[in-house]
Amino acid sequence: MEYFMDILRIVNILTLISLVVALIFKVDKAKQLQANVDKLKKSLEEMDEQAKLIVRTDMELNKTQEELDKKITGLYSLQEFSRIMSTTLEKNQIFRKVGAAPFEELGVEKAWAVLWDEKADQFVTYLVSGYKRDETEQIKSQINTEQELYLGLIRKGKTFSSRYAIQQAALVEKIKTLFKVHSFVIAPILAKEEDKGLILMGTENLDMTITEGDEELITILANQISQALDNSRLFEKTWQAQQDLEKKVEERTRELTFALDEVRKINKRKSDFISSVSHELRTPLTSIKGYAAILLAEKLGKVPDAVKERLEKINRHSDELVHMVNDLLDIARIEAGKTIMNAEPQNINEMIANVTDLIIIQCKNKNIKLNTQLPQDLPLALADRTQIERVLMNLIGNAVKFTPENGNITVTAVKKEDFMQVGIKDTGIGIPPESINFIFDEFYRVDNAVNQQVKGTGLGLSLVKNIIHAHRGKIWVESKMGEGSTFIFTLPIAQ
Amino acid sequence: MKIGVGLSIEQDPALAAKEACRMATSNLYNSKISLAIIFNTPSLTSSYFLKTISVALADASVIGCSAAAIISNKGIFKHGLAIIAFSFPENIYFNIASMQNIRSTEAINAGEELGEKLLYGFKGLHRDLGMIFSDSLNEAGSKFIYGLQARLGKSFPLVGASPSPDMRFGRTHLYLNQDILHDSVLGILWGGKIRFGLGIKHGWRPLGRPRVVTKIEDNIIYEIDGDPAVRIYEDYLAKDITELQKEIKRISILYPLGVYLPGEKEYLLRNITAIENDGSLRLQSNISPESSVRLMIGTKESCLEATEEAVYEAKKNFNSSLPESEEKDKKNFVLVFDSLSRYMLLRRDAKRELDIIKNSFGEDTPIIGIYTTAEQAPLKAITYQGQSYMHNQSIAVLTISG
Numbered sequence: 001m002e003y004f005m006d007i008l009r010i011v012n013i014l015t016l017i018s019l020v021v022a023l024i025f026k027v028d029k030a031k032q033l034q035a036n037v038d039k040l041k042k043s044l045e046e047m048d049e050q051a052k053l054i055v056r057t058d059m060e061l062n063k064t065q066e067e068l069d070k071k072i073t074g075l076y077s078l079q080e081f082s083r084i085m086s087t088t089l090e091k092n093q094i095f096r097k098v099g100a101a102p103f104e105e106l107g108v109e110k111a112w113a114v115l116w117d118e119k120a121d122q123f124v125t126y127l128v129s130g131y132k133r134d135e136t137e138q139i140k141s142q143i144n145t146e147q148e149l150y151l152g153l154i155r156k157g158k159t160f161s162s163r164y165a166i167q168q169a170a171l172v173e174k175i176k177t178l179f180k181v182h183s184f185v186i187a188p189i190l191a192k193e194e195d196k197g198l199i200l201m202g203t204e205n206l207d208m209t210i211t212e213g214d215e216e217l218i219t220i221l222a223n224q225i226s227q228a229l230d231n232s233r234l235f236e237k238t239w240q241a242q243q244d245l246e247k248k249v250e251e252r253t254r255e256l257t258f259a260l261d262e263v264r265k266i267n268k269r270k271s272d273f274i275s276s277v278s279h280e281l282r283t284p285l286t287s288i289k290g291y292a293a294i295l296l297a298e299k300l301g302k303v304p305d306a307v308k309e310r311l312e313k314i315n316r317h318s319d320e321l322v323h324m325v326n327d328l329l330d331i332a333r334i335e336a337g338k339t340i341m342n343a344e345p346q347n348i349n350e351m352i353a354n355v356t357d358l359i360i361i362q363c364k365n366k367n368i369k370l371n372t373q374l375p376q377d378l379p380l381a382l383a384d385r386t387q388i389e390r391v392l393m394n395l396i397g398n399a400v401k402f403t404p405e406n407g408n409i410t411v412t413a414v415k416k417e418d419f420m421q422v423g424i425k426d427t428g429i430g431i432p433p434e435s436i437n438f439i440f441d442e443f444y445r446v447d448n449a450v451n452q453q454v455k456g457t458g459l460g461l462s463l464v465k466n467i468i469h470a471h472r473g474k475i476w477v478e479s480k481m482g483e484g485s486t487f488i489f490t491l492p493i494a495q
Numbered sequence: 496m497k498i499g500v501g502l503s504i505e506q507d508p509a510l511a512a513k514e515a516c517r518m519a520t521s522n523l524y525n526s527k528i529s530l531a532i533i534f535n536t537p538s539l540t541s542s543y544f545l546k547t548i549s550v551a552l553a554d555a556s557v558i559g560c561s562a563a564a565i566i567s568n569k570g571i572f573k574h575g576l577a578i579i580a581f582s583f584p585e586n587i588y589f590n591i592a593s594m595q596n597i598r599s600t601e602a603i604n605a606g607e608e609l610g611e612k613l614l615y616g617f618k619g620l621h622r623d624l625g626m627i628f629s630d631s632l633n634e635a636g637s638k639f640i641y642g643l644q645a646r647l648g649k650s651f652p653l654v655g656a657s658p659s660p661d662m663r664f665g666r667t668h669l670y671l672n673q674d675i676l677h678d679s680v681l682g683i684l685w686g687g688k689i690r691f692g693l694g695i696k697h698g699w700r701p702l703g704r705p706r707v708v709t710k711i712e713d714n715i716i717y718e719i720d721g722d723p724a725v726r727i728y729e730d731y732l733a734k735d736i737t738e739l740q741k742e743i744k745r746i747s748i749l750y751p752l753g754v755y756l757p758g759e760k761e762y763l764l765r766n767i768t769a770i771e772n773d774g775s776l777r778l779q780s781n782i783s784p785e786s787s788v789r790l791m792i793g794t795k796e797s798c799l800e801a802t803e804e805a806v807y808e809a810k811k812n813f814n815s816s817l818p819e820s821e822e823k824d825k826k827n828f829v830l831v832f833d834s835l836s837r838y839m840l841l842r843r844d845a846k847r848e849l850d851i852i853k854n855s856f857g858e859d860t861p862i863i864g865i866y867t868t869a870e871q872a873p874l875k876a877i878t879y880q881g882q883s884y885m886h887n888q889s890i891a892v893l894t895i896s897g
Contacts, residue, residue, distance in 0.1 A: 044704050045704075047703070048703045051703035051704075052730060052733070054792070055732060055750060055790065056731070058749075058792060059749070062749055069843065073843060
C-alpha cells in the first residue's frame with residue numbers, strides 16, 4: 001500500500017513537472033505570438049502612416065493636376081472663343097456665337113456681357129447665359145439703375161473678382177446678389193472707340209473658388225472681345241464705304257444708261273433723218289444726172305465745149321453725191337438693223353482674190369507691190385459676200401490711196417480659235433495716234449497731205465465698221481506714223 | 496421588344512419634346528408604344544412638355560426624371576431631352592408606380608409600399624428586374640432600398656438612380672405620365688421574356704488600416720474607433736476641421752469612405768456631404784452600425800478602368816442571360832447611370848468614359864444615360880443573386896433586350 005502511494009506521489013510529481021514544463025512552453029509561445037501581433041500592429045501602423053503620406057502626396061498632385069486641367073481647359077476655351085469670334089464681324093453675332101458652351105467648359109454656368117450705349121445713356125445687354133427670363137429682365141433693369149457702379153468698373157479698366165471680398169466687401173456682395181452667384185470674375189471690355197462694356201462669368205457652386213488663372217483668362221477673353229468689336233466697327237466702316245461706292249456706281253450707271261438710251265434715240269433719229277434726206281436727195285440727183293447725161297449726149301442740140309466741160313463736172317459730182325448718199329443710206333440701214341446680212345459660208349481667199357483683181361491696176365499705176373499671204377487650208381467664213389467684198393475693196397483701196405509709190409500692201413488671212421482674222425497692211429504714211437480712236441466715226445477724215453489732195457466723204461470706214469459689226473466681228477487699226485497702218489477685222493467661222 | 500431612342504437639344508421644351516418623340520418613334524414604325532423613359536435637363540422641364548410627349552406617344556406610360564446632364568451616343572449634353580420608347584410583345588410586361596412624400600414617411604415603410612404597388616398586377620407572373628428613380632435629396636436611400644427588398648426579395652436585381660440636380664436649380668424633377676413630382680420615388684417592375692445584363696463599378700481602392708464605425712445615426716457617423724469621425728480625414732489629409740469643411744465636396748470625390756460588406760468583393764462607397772462642427776460626418780446615404788470603413792483613393796485612370804470593367808460585366812451578364820439558342824451580343828439598348836462625382840473628377844476625360852461604352856457596344860447601339868448622385872445596383876453584379884445597395888461615385892451599365 002505504502003509502495004503504491006510512493007508510486008502515485010512520484011507520478012504526481014512527474015505530472016506536475018510536465019505541466020510546469022508545458023506551461024513554460026505555452027507562456028513562451030504566447031510571448032512569441034504577442035511579439036508577432038505587436039510586429040504586425042507596428043507594420044500596420046507603419047503602413048497606415050505610409051498611406052497618410054500617399055494620400056497627402058496624392059492630394060497635392062490632384063491639386064496641381066486640377067490647376068493644370070483648368071489652365072488647359074481655359075486655353076481650349078480661349079482658342080474656341082477666338083475661333084468663334086474670328087468667324088463673325090457683326091457685333092450681335094460676336095456675343096451670340098460665343099454662347100454658353102465655352103463658359104461651361106471653364107466650370108461656370110453663368111455669364112453676362114453688356115456694352116455702354118453713349119447715345120441712349122444706358123447699358124445694353126448682349127450676352128446672357130444661365131439665367132431664367134424673369135431673372136434676366138430684373139438684372140437688365142438693375143444694371144441700369146446702378147449704372148454708375150458699373151461705369152466705374154469700366155473706368156478702372158481692371159479685372160475684378162470675388163477674390164477681393166475682404167478689400168471691397170460691399171461691391172463684391174452687390175455683384176454677387178445682383179448676378180445670383182457665389183463666385184465671379186468681371187472684366188472690362190475696352191474697345192478703341194465707343195464700344196466699352198463688361199463681361200462677367202460666375203457660378204453658384206459653393207465649392208468653386210476663383211483663382212488668379214480665372215482672372216487672367218477672362219481678361220484675355222475681354223481683350224479678344226474688344227479686338228473683335230474693333231474689327232467689327234472697322235468692317236462696318238469699310239462695308240458702309242463700299243455700300244456708298246456701290247450706290248454711287250449704281251447711280252452713275254443709271255445716268256450712263258439713260259445717256260446711252262438718249263444717244264441711241266438721237267442716233268436713230270439721225271439715221272432716220274439721213275435715211276429720209278438721202279431718199280429725198282436721190283430723186284433730184286437722178287434727175288440732175290439724167291438731164292446732164294441728155295445734154296452731154298447732145299440730144300437737145302450741140303453743146304459748146306466749155307458747157308460740156310461743166311456738164312461733165314456736174315455728172316461727176318452727181319456720181320460722187322449719189323455714191324455718198326448711197327453710203328449714208330447703207331450706214332443708216334445697217335445701224336437701224338434694216339440691212340440683213342446674208343451670211344453664208346464663204347471662201348475668204350476667193351473674196352480677197354476678187355477684190356485684188358480689181359485693184360491691181362491702181363497698184364501698178366503707183367508701182368505698189370500687192371502681196372497676199374493666204375493659207376490654202378483656211379476654213380470657210382460666215383459672211384455676206386457682197387458686203388465683205390465691199391469692206392475689202394474699201395480697206396485695200398484706202399491702203400493704195402495712202403501708200404506712196406513703190407510701197408507694199410500685204411493682205412493676210414489666218415484662223416484664230418473660232419474666228420477668222422483678215423489684215424491689210426500698208427507702208428503708207430500712217431495715222432496720227434490722236435486720230436486712231438476717231439477713224440471709224442462718220443465724216444471723220446484724218447488731217448494729212450493725202451486727204452487734203454484727194455476728196456472723200458469720211459463715210460467709208462464707218463460703213464466698214466458697221467458691216468463688220470453686223471457680222472458679229474471686230475475691227476481695229478494698228479498704225480505707226482511714217483511706217484504704215486494695218487487694218488484688221490475678224491469674221492466668224494462657218495460651223 | 497422594339498426600342499426607339501430620341502434626343503433633342505432644342506431650347507423650347509415643346510419643340511424638344513416633339514423632336515425627341517419623332518426620333519424615338521421613327522424606328523418603331525406603327526408599333527404600339529407601351530412605355531417611355533424620359534431624361535431631360537431641368538431647363539426643359541414644364542407641364543406642357545410632358546403633355547406634348549403624352550400626345551406624341553399616344554398615351555403610353557411615361558416615367559423619367561431630370562438630371563444635370565444627359566449621356567447619349569452623340570455626347571454629353573448639359574441641355575437636352577432623351578426619350579427611350581419601348582414597344583413590348585405580349586410576353587413582356589411591366590408595371591410603374593410612385594411613392595410620394597417620402598421624407599415624411601419612414602424610409603423602410605416607403606420602400607415597402609412602393610414594392611407593394613409594383614407587385615400589384617404581378618401576381619403569379621415572373622418578375623425579372625426592378626428600376627427606380629428617386630429624388631436626390633433623399634438621404635435615407637439605403638433604408639428605402641431595404642424596404643423595397645423586403646417586398647421584392649433581397650437578391651432581386653434592382654437598378655436605379657438618384658439623378659443629380661444641376662447647380663442652378665438644385666432640384667430633381669420626377670415624371671410619372673403627365674405629373675411632375677418631387678420628394679418621391681418612381682419604380683418600374685419588368686417581367687417576362689426580358690434579357691438584361693448589369694455591371695456596376697467605381698474604381699476606388701482601399702488605403703490605410705480598417706476602422707470601425709462606433710457611433711452612427713442614420714446617415715451621420717459620429718465616431719470611428721471611438722474618436723470623432725472627422726479624425727479619419729484629419730489624420731490622412733493633415734488638415735484641420737475648418738479646412739476640411741470648406742473642401743469636403745472636392746475631398747469626398749477624391750477620397751470617399753469605403754464600407755466593407757462581408758461576403759462582397761467590392762467596397763461600397765459613401766460620399767461625405769458635410770462635416771458638422773462636432774466632428775461628425777454626414778454621408779450621402781446611411782450605412783450599418785459597426786461597419787468596417789476605410790479611406791478610398793481613386794484616379795482618373797482607375798475610374799476609366801472601372802468603366803471598362805462595368806461594361807465587360809454588363810455584356811457578360813447579358814450574354815449569360817440568353818438561352819443557348821439565342822445569338823450572343825445581339826442588338827440591344829444600353830442605359831447608363833453615371834455618378835456626377837466621376838464627371839467632376841474626369842472633367843474633359845468624361846468623353847473618354849463615353850467612348851469606352853460606345854466602342855464596347857458598337858457605334859450603332861443606342862446609349863442613353865444620366866448623371867446621378869447615387870446609383871442603385873447589386874454590388875457584385877456578377878450573378879442575379881447579388882444584393883442591391885445604394886452606391887456613390889459608381890457607373891452602372893444596364894444592357895436590355897427582349
